[in-house]
Amino acid sequence: MKLIEVDSKNLEQAFLKVHDHMNRGNPNWIKPLDKDVLSVFDKTKNKFLQQGEVIRWLLQDENGVFVGRIAAFINRKYKNKGDKGPIGGIGFFDCIDNQKAADLLFDKAKQWLAERGMMAMDGPINFGDRDKWWGLLVEGFHEPIYNMNYNPPYYQNLFEKYGFEVFYNQICWSLDVANAENQLSSKFYESHANYFSDPDFKVKHLKKNKLPEFARDLSTVYNKAWAKHEGNKEISPQHALKLFESMKPILDEKLIWFTYYKEEPILMWINLPDINQIIKHLDGKFGIWEKIKFFFLKTFGKNRNFVGIVFGIVPEFQGKGVDYYMIV
Incomplete structure (x- = not known):
């Protein structure tokens, strides 16, 4: 397997398609608008890019198939209560159900963040406001609301086996x-x-x-x-x-x-x-x-x-x- 940095329009389209591939078989998944995802990485549309950094990678298997993706970013204004140092973020993670593949993505993001002085890695979160693309879905796999993260249930295991721990639970309530x-x-x-x-x-x-x-x-x-x-x-x-x-x-x-x-x-x-x-x-x-x-x-x-x-x-x-x- 090898990691490829997303640095062209073609690879950007592949970045979008990985998410589709991982979720396509779930009847409750709703495909996000491409423009809403791409706007996160557009300097003209995401104000956080004015003072931050972002990078994306794709994971390709031996047959040339893209089997994973991840974004890493540094938001200089992002802090969590009780932090002991600067925190970097990861998001837009998708991967096949393979811990080795997931670890390659996490390791790459961790290395990139550490090289830039980050002391911890938080994710999956958004490179921007908390009302979009925030958190890992672990319960309640019904149709997502607009700009809400959606992922297969096995992602929880990939994160936890790598070493991620729960920082807080974000709960969405519904009422008929x-x-x-x-x-x-x-x-x-x-x-x-x-x-x-x-x-x-x-x-x-x-x-x-x-x-x-x-x-x-x-x-x-x-x-x-x-x-x-x-x-x-x-x-x-x-x-x-x-x-x-x-x-x-x-x-x-x-x-x-x-x-x-x-x-x-x-x-x-x-x-x-x-x-x-x-x-x-x-x-x-x-x-x-x-x-x-x-x-x-x-x-x-x-x-x-x-x-x-x-x-x-x-x-x-x-x-x-x-x-x-x-x-x-």
Whole structure:
């Protein structure tokens, strides 16, 4: 077996196809859009490349078949609590069920990172924000949401036998909203009854014709609820408005909710339709024909899934059941 650095368009396409090959037989796998993966390695689209480094390799067997891939990267701003030194990252790992093959990929990434002063190797993670391509799937192999990692179950064994240990568990919960009344505990309805009768509290969903107003509300709640957490920054109303504008093509007004106390925003819940339910019909492409198909399926098809993007409640109202009131 030999390792080949990805340094051409042809090898970049091979890099994409390795992931397809490892997952193609799984009926729940959804092929990611090629453009979403490639944007991670594009200096014009990934801001982290301005101060970081990235490299990709393919693993080729004796018959010339590509049987694995991996990316290694250095994000100078990436830190984990309790770190004793700089940490490098790996991601976009795919490999046949062969420990020797996996070790070759891990060793190559480890060597590259060590040569650049990294003291540890974290992965699989994204060379960018944590809302994409983050973590190793070890349980719940149902259809992934948009830009969520998906891998065969045997990957856990490849990582653990090499020496990787769990840093933290990232858990995704789901709920059948159509039957929510049968799944929510009574405390949700008790809280709802208490706040519903109080005229100082009200709940409303987003209106597309009032985006600047809701952008200000998002900024207010986020900055109070999240901005002081490690690694987070404040969001200005202008930035929040840009976020809403970027969501417009898929935004559903009744999936974005805010709660107010005496007209001041105190709680938000931002959800979006899961566009992976459309993307699974596009085979990874997003050219003119796929965009037309996307629009048609979005407009006339049925999307039964939505996904939570961010939930926030200002500190003075945390633990008081206001979130239960809003959810009901």
